[in-house]
Amino acid sequence: MQLAQYLTLAAILFSLGVYGVLTRRNAVMVLMAVELMLNAVNLNFLAFGAFRDTTVGQVFALFVIAIAAAEVGVGLAIVMLVHRNRHTVDLDELDEMRG
């Protein structure tokens, strides 16, 4: 199989994640788009690991999965806190720090 196939699929997934992060207004949706990007990176790690015939790519992907799980937990806790204090998770309305 061609390496470029996997890398192109990962590029598509990453670009869709970027699009989601930039256009979604709900904070939970933004976190979902970040997960898409992290998965694209995982696919790249595994593809290069198979390409170079080493297990290090898989080890890296496992660390990315663990850190993504921690990120989602803390991120959703922060979103809940914002919702409790401001009664909204719409990112366009959270603009107090705009200069």
Added chain:
Amino acid sequence: MSTQLAFLVFSAVVVVAAWRVVTTPNIVRAALALMVVLGAMAPLFVLLAAEFVATIQVLVYVGAVVVLFLFGIMLTRSPMAALPTGSRYRIPGLVVAVALFAVLALSVRDAFGDQEIDVRSVGTTQAVGDTLLRTHVVAFEAASILLLAALIGSIVLARRD
């Protein structure tokens, strides 16, 4: 040949579902489409001889992360229907995403245009465990401390007092 077919089928599922994740106006459908994306990534990992990572992907992402997202949706009382999608950043976002994809795809084709992956049995679970606990054991322990910190941090942030 059959791996090529499997790759095409699962990558089509991944791309369509990922498109749904970032465009559907219904937030619960977006979470379920995310589940489809993450679930269809696991067979792609298996095609790269990474069966352990594929298992962890199903356990952690499909099993835990999507459920966490559904809890997040319920606890923030996000509107179940008619989410405001008319973002004023739609056109700039589209431009940025397309430009990024063009750069990535061109550089991938430039650098690895005709390289073949020769999938051997590099990724057996035993080999991964050996690498993880022999060479990268410090990072492994650091990851467990990170998870503990995230656990405590999210409890402190989310509890009501």
